[in-house]
Amino acid sequence: MLAATARVAGDIDLAEECVQDAYVSALDAWTRDGIPSNPAAWLTTAARHRAVDIHRRNQTLRGKLPLLVEPDVVPADVEDVQLIPDDRLRLVFTCCHPALGREAQVALTLRLVCGLTTAEIAQVFLVPEPTMAARVTRAKKKIALAHIPYRVPDSAELPDRLDAVLTVVHLLYTTGHTAPAGEQLVRADLVDRSLGLARMLLVLMPDEREVRGLLALILLTDARRSTRVDTAGRMLLLEEQDRTQWDRAQVTEGLALVVNALRGGGAGRFAVQAAIAAVHTEAPTYADTDWRQVLELYDELLRRWPSPVVALNRCVAVLMVDGPQAALDEVDALDASGRLAEYRYLPATRGDLLRRLDRFSEAAQAYRSAIALTDNDLERAFLAGRLSDVVELSRSTS
Amino acid sequence: MAQYLILIYESEEGYAKASPEELRAVTTAHTRFAEQIPALGGTMLGGNALQPTTTATSIREDIVTDGPFVETKEALGGYYLIEAADLDQALAISKLCPAGFGGVEVRPIWDLSGG
Numbered sequence: 001m002l003a004a005t006a007r008v009a010g011d012i013d014l015a016e017e018c019v020q021d022a023y024v025s026a027l028d029a030w031t032r033d034g035i036p037s038n039p040a041a042w043l044t045t046a047a048r049h050r051a052v053d054i055h056r057r058n059q060t061l062r063g064k065l066p067l068l069v070e071p072d073v074v075p076a077d078v079e080d081v082q083l084i085p086d087d088r089l090r091l092v093f094t095c096c097h098p099a100l101g102r103e104a105q106v107a108l109t110l111r112l113v114c115g116l117t118t119a120e121i122a123q124v125f126l127v128p129e130p131t132m133a134a135r136v137t138r139a140k141k142k143i144a145l146a147h148i149p150y151r152v153p154d155s156a157e158l159p160d161r162l163d164a165v166l167t168v169v170h171l172l173y174t175t176g177h178t179a180p181a182g183e184q185l186v187r188a189d190l191v192d193r194s195l196g197l198a199r200m201l202l203v204l205m206p207d208e209r210e211v212r213g214l215l216a217l218i219l220l221t222d223a224r225r226s227t228r229v230d231t232a233g234r235m236l237l238l239e240e241q242d243r244t245q246w247d248r249a250q251v252t253e254g255l256a257l258v259v260n261a262l263r264g265g266g267a268g269r270f271a272v273q274a275a276i277a278a279v280h281t282e283a284p285t286y287a288d289t290d291w292r293q294v295l296e297l298y299d300e301l302l303r304r305w306p307s308p309v310v311a312l313n314r315c316v317a318v319l320m321v322d323g324p325q326a327a328l329d330e331v332d333a334l335d336a337s338g339r340l341a342e343y344r345y346l347p348a349t350r351g352d353l354l355r356r357l358d359r360f361s362e363a364a365q366a367y368r369s370a371i372a373l374t375d376n377d378l379e380r381a382f383l384a385g386r387l388s389d390v391v392e393l394s395r396s397t398s
Numbered sequence: 399m400a401q402y403l404i405l406i407y408e409s410e411e412g413y414a415k416a417s418p419e420e421l422r423a424v425t426t427a428h429t430r431f432a433e434q435i436p437a438l439g440g441t442m443l444g445g446n447a448l449q450p451t452t453t454a455t456s457i458r459e460d461i462v463t464d465g466p467f468v469e470t471k472e473a474l475g476g477y478y479l480i481e482a483a484d485l486d487q488a489l490a491i492s493k494l495c496p497a498g499f500g501g502v503e504v505r506p507i508w509d510l511s512g513g
Binding site for chain 2: 145147157
């Protein structure tokens with residue numbers, strides 16, 4: 001049926017949409033009139049009619065909407081970017097337009113900029129393919145109906161709009177850096193995709209320091225990839241990682257970019273995060289890290305980007321500078337604010353701090369809460385290990 | 399060019415409690431808003447303020463009831479119909495629309511002309 005519709009539609013994307021529309025109209029018509037004697041033929045005919053309709057309408061829209069009519073002419077390889085940099089950049093800004101929801105922005109960027117299929121994007125989001133197809137279709141429809149423009153924003157709007165683009169790429173990276181669920185810590189495909197996008201953006205916007213900052217952040221954090229899991233498949237924290245095995249090429253490239261992104265003051269949030277990653281990269285060991293500088297950078301980051309997640313990450317630096325009680329006070333204040341209610345790293349951090357303060361039974365409670373919120377197998381195993389440690393300790397001390 | 403409806407959602411209580419001077423300031427702000435639209439490249443096609451939702455009557459499946467269709471803290475209190483090049487221009491215009499007791503929603507008009 002899809003193939004039959006595709007012949008009329010001339011475009012598999014359009015055909016998929018028409019077939020879905022046919023199912024929707026079938027639901028109406030069959031409820032009203034009863035199921036036809038040959039349902040498959042009914043559906044195919046309906047889908048083909050829909051394709052012809054859309055084609056007629058597209059004839060008039062073609063001039064106005066190159067994006068929707070020809071989404072697949074976009075090259076799938078990052079190397080091709082030099083060929084049509086302007087078109088590519090326009091497309092990125094359209095996909096990440098603030099009038100679209102965050103999930104739609106990510107989905108459209110993967111579909112239209114990276115050339116992923118709807119099935120592949122569904123895999124990224126861990127949702128059924130029809131759900132993702134509907135999401136992409138809805139977003140494309142909004143672009144067309146609301147006339148979301150296909151252009152690079154002017155300089156007055158650029159900082160905000162660029163931030164939305166970088167947020168999409170960063171979200172893709174963080175989702176790959178620690179997979180939200182499953183038996184692997186890292187989703188290498190997503191990390192590589194985000195790295196490719198960040199590199200592409202730097203080619204397209206060589207003067208934007210925040211693009212440098214984001215690329216540096218990804219390179220420096222991802223340089224640790226191979227050291228984050230040991231040979232037994234156990235997750236290793238930053239303090240346990242073999243720093244000699246960090247990817248030197250990525251580190252060198254990342255450090256050069258950070259210096260550039262920070263030059264001239266007034267660095268953006270991605271550049272400051274990259275600077276924090278750089279301090280870790282340059283430290284010989286975890287204990288010998290310049291934690292005061294890390295703390296100062298987190299203060300700077302919080303001023304630019306008052307996010308509760310940043311405030312929680314900052315608590316690790318507070319722990320290293322001012323000790324576990326000071327850090328716990330800040331984590332408890334964040335907990336009381338309720339802004340990180342479902343965020344697994346909040347109880348995990350609390351558990352760690354309580355453990356350091358020898359409050360083992362409270363630590364056990366915090367680890368249990370963290371485990372309940374964690375779906376990544378390696379993270380769960382790590383937390384379960386910590387939980388059994390503190391349960392043991394609370395028995396031996398009581 | 400495309401057409402957009404700017405729907406102004408505001409707290410009616412804000413208006414009920416406003417002083418005559420505050421209400422005059424709102425009127426002036428709307429006049430200024432209308433004057434600013436051409437400079438942004440758009441056109442004002444029309445617009446009106448609505449009487450409060452206490453005057454509304456709703457009809458659902460032929461049943462007539464007193465009150466607005468949807469009860470909300472911030473109610474539809476007025477609208478503008480504008481023409482703009484694209485959503486970015488429509489949003490730039492809408493950002494200037496006075497809505498001190500709430501905010502605005504921007505909706506593209508469905509073009510049924512078939513052209």
